[in-house]
Amino acid sequence: MFRRKGIALRIAVGYLAVIVLTGLLMSFSFWLLLSRHLEQAARENLWRDAQNLVEMLNDHPEKGFGQNGKMMRRFMTYHMLGRVIQGEYLLVNHRGVVLESSIGDEAAGNVLEPGLLAKLAAGAQEGRITLGQERYVAAARYLGGTAERGGAVVLLTRVEGLEEIKQELLIIALISLALPLLAALGITWLLARRISRPLDLLKEKAQRVARRNFGWRVPVDTGDEIGELGQAINAMDEQLAEYDRVQRQFFQNASHELRSPLMSIQGYAEGVRDGVFKGVEAEHALEVIVRETGRLKKIVEELVYLGKLESASEVYNFEDTEISEVLEQTIQVQQVLALDKDIKLELGDCPDVHLWADGEKLVRVFINLIANAVRHAFSRVSVQAAVQGETLRVTVRDDGPGFTDEDLRRLWERFYKGPRGGSGLGLPIARAIVEEHGGAIRADNAASGGAEIVVVLPLTNN
Template sequence: MFKKSIVIKQFLLYMATISFCVILMGGMLSVIYTNHYMSETKQELIEQGEKIAAAINKAYNTGNINNLAYEMQVLEDYMGAGVLLVNKEGVIVLASPGMDSSLLGHVLAYDELVENIQEGNVVSLETGSSSIFGTPMLIVGYPLSEGQLSGIFMCRSMPEIKVSLNEMYRAGVFCLLLAFLLTALVSLVTSRKMTEPLMDMNRAAKEIAGGNFEKRVEITSKDEMGQLAESFNHMAESLENIEKSRRAFIANVSHDLRSPLTSIQGFLTAMLDGTIPPEKQERYLRIVLEESQRLSRLAEGIVDMSRAQDSKIVLEETDFDLNEIIRENCAVLEPQMEEKGMRIEVSFAAKETMVHADQDKISRVLHNLMNNAVKFSKEGGVIEVETTFSGKNKILVSVKDHGSGISEEDQKYIFDRFYKVDSTRNKDKTGAGLGLSIVREFIQAHGETVAVKSKLGEGSTFLFTLKLAK
């Protein structure tokens, strides 16, 4: 679990990036600083060589060369560099106190240095450990123009220079290490903060999978992570509503099954034991038939929803007149409308509207929508059914009532299976919350869309589209 943690993965990615940057920066800075330090050292030696050269020229002009050794010792103490004076033949004729006295009389075996000095150029060279000095040296030569001397050479030990560089390197490494630790701490905190919402969602998902559909995650930002948390909460809310609808559906179906079965059983028993006389049996047999039809409709709705969920809806598409299907459904619902003193107003886009669809399923869609409109409208109300052309190859069908309407919150779930609006539960005693779900599944199976427009107290309008016949 530890190795798979997204916090660890993100933290290691940060560390790898930071480490690469620190190593790259450290290497570049070391090269840049080394070159800069060596250049500064050479420049300082050149400047001091210029001063010694001026002092030597002055000594020769005044004839006072007694202070020359003192000047060389001061330079050696100040710069930490030895000083050599070389004549025209390249022979070392004078050395500062810190230099090995055995060097006197030796030829400075660097022909390029001597030749460049004699030409009046300032030169520099880094020697190896096999030179006459016995140790690597940084040599800077400055030309002289007086007497038999050709130049002055300032010599500084490379190991001493490296000691100074190493001190700076240690300081730089300490600063980089401190910066690395600080960035590591910040990266760890950032990784935890960025991944905490994901971990919360993971824990919440496990609780939801365990049946706790009331679990939600806290939204702490408005970025993509916050949007993901919001979507997660919306999903959890949808699952909670589906679970509530499922439980309500089971309760409703149990009630709907129990009531007709009890009636059927009671009437049949009464007829068999002679409680109901033969002359009255026809009336009660009709009641039994109505109850059995009610059971049949309920079973048909459940089967339709099961097929829809398994994507097994088979369409038998033909060309038919949509107007005629609407008229037939108006006739079927006429007894219910008369009972409530209602009327229906129909407006067709054309005298004949030929569409290409499954006639039985579209008739079922219209029946469900119009039946709901009648069921949830007030007595004496009006139902409006209208068809209008939508684009070149579409017809838009709308079914409007003037009932109590549907809230915006309920509109989000009105097409979900088993869902029943709270305000209509007392009005819809026989429904199981499948009618609108079947409408959506049938319309979507045709590749079309269905929608609802509603305001509380102003009624509802259900709309769907169909393809026109060619």
């Protein structure tokens, strides 16, 4: 039914403990309130009947207690909570001496404690006395108005009778709690299962994710925090599945990109070694080997650099950086590449602003963006910087054919490159650096034609 030390068992035990404790507290409160109620009701009845009895005796002083004993016993019979409670009486003189009693001859001649008669005559809130071995709830009224004028009548009822009523009612109350307790046990089990079942599903989901088994959604829709946790785990599963797909694709692309120059290098090196290439052909083979070695080196360096950017060990040297210096340095580095391709590279007016940034890495960002633009431009590449609110926007725009829909969808994937693309790592590197600076980067087609990439960086310092 419940797993040992499981959360369902703990919830069930907790609920039952609360229910049992609540039942015990209710029973205790019921006992106290019932005790007060029974004694209060008994005193009120006794005090009221004593008043009526005194009025009757004052109106007919010629009638004594003895002549009216049977009538008084009928008069002092009470019905309380389905039980018959027999009352008793005492006739007391002004000195507190018991002259006559319905209890028995042993009560006659007893003297009440000093001041007790006054308390019993004060009202329904006072009065308990002990006669012999019996305890009584009592109320008194003076004959003739005061004790000195005619003594008093004291009416009593045994406390033992009230205690019996309390015990019977308490037993009934405890028995009545048994059925709710059984019902609470069933409800507790259902509630515990309702809570533990989604947790079991979340555990199963976590185990599947640990085995890289993605795709199964947790069917948890409880509408509470557990449901929100299930949605979060489902979202995490989707992200991990996408990350896993991207990683697999990355390794496939990396293998392909590295295999191509390695095969060229191996083929031409073996040809030179075996004497297949001689003279001019051998020189050409060596040029291919050098070129492909350089391309292989660049790919490996960019892979290492991208890996460092995404690791916690990579250190960014943030300092006060002037954006105009960053962009001017970038233009100077890329000017040779632009002239070689007969591309006009222009830098617009730069605002006089400073950033809290790693200037060297920002130079790397814009070198990658401008190199990509020069590679696809027909004749012109422009770089514009402007301040908008609390951000700096740098736009790199070319007049080339622009991005295709597939380009815009996959532009930031590693090793993705268009028809004239490079290694496919420049833009992912740029994005990683910009995001580490708290900025954003986006790509789109310009309204005037060509492609544009916009870098947004915050102006606030550290």
